[in-house]
Amino acid sequence: MARALFESVLSEVFPFWGELSDGDKDYICQNTLAMSYPRGSNIHDGYECAGVYLVRSGCLRVYMLSEDGKEITLYRLHGGDMCMLAASCVLQSVTFDVRIDAEENSECYVIDGTAFALVSNRNPNVQIFALETAVSRFSDVMWVMQQVLFMSMDRRLAIFLLDESARIGSDTVKLTHEQIAKYMGSAREVVSRMLKYFSTEGIVEVSRGGIRILDKKRLRRLAI
Numbered sequence: 001m002a003r004a005l006f007e008s009v010l011s012e013v014f015p016f017w018g019e020l021s022d023g024d025k026d027y028i029c030q031n032t033l034a035m036s037y038p039r040g041s042n043i044h045d046g047y048e049c050a051g052v053y054l055v056r057s058g059c060l061r062v063y064m065l066s067e068d069g070k071e072i073t074l075y076r077l078h079g080g081d082m083c084m085l086a087a088s089c090v091l092q093s094v095t096f097d098v099r100i101d102a103e104e105n106s107e108c109y110v111i112d113g114t115a116f117a118l119v120s121n122r123n124p125n126v127q128i129f130a131l132e133t134a135v136s137r138f139s140d141v142m143w144v145m146q147q148v149l150f151m152s153m154d155r156r157l158a159i160f161l162l163d164e165s166a167r168i169g170s171d172t173v174k175l176t177h178e179q180i181a182k183y184m185g186s187a188r189e190v191v192s193r194m195l196k197y198f199s200t201e202g203i204v205e206v207s208r209g210g211i212r213i214l215d216k217k218r219l220r221r222l223a224i
Contacts, residue, residue, distance in 0.1 A: 002029040002032065003025060003026055006029045006034075013054060013082065020123060030115075032112070036107055036108075040101070043100050044100040050110070050113060052084055052110070052111040055106060057079045058104040058108075060108070063099055064098060065099055083137070084130055153194050162219055204219075
């Protein structure tokens with residue numbers, strides 16, 4: 001019964017699914033729950049191996065909480081996204097606790113962490129997938145750390161866009177995100193995230209044709 005409910009989704013999410021034995025497929029499905037989380041609820045407090053979260057709809061916020069109660073958002077999960085960092089029993093090298101809140105009414109599939117770990121121990125491809133998934137999320141975490149610990153990326157990007165605009169004599173910078181990242185000595189993903197923020201704030205307009213500066217005064221203030 002459980003396999004009939006979950007296999008169609010799990011087979012799409014996990015590239016290793018076809019390599020698992022029928023027994024392991026049944027075991028994972030039997031240890032998977034369909035969960036509904038109301039907006040504002042805490043669904044993982046960071047103190048135990050919660051499991052693997054597959055977001056079907058809604059939005060989850062993954063964050064860390066300091067001893068004095070300060071929060072730092074690591075990343076958000078939307079429909080189709082997956083979180084492995086709450087499954088410390090799967091990724092034993094994960095030594096920090098993350099918390100997860102539902103920012104919207106959310107529907108998720110949650111695979112028991114212990115069950116996933118047992119299957120992972122028997123299947124190297126599952127271990128590789130879990131590690132690769134965690135590493136991809138660590139890039140988001142490092143983006144946050146970069147913003148917190150070093151010169152702000154918004155300032156660096158604002159300076160670059162202003163200088164490039166002055167150099168070419170146009171408010172439209174016809175460069176790809178990858179090119180800008182190369183010029184700035186950063187990563188394309190970092191530049192793309194910052195440009196998305198600028199776009200949301202109405203500072204620039206991002207399109208396939210390049211980046212058009214909409215509010216040069218605000219960009220100059222960011223560059224100071």
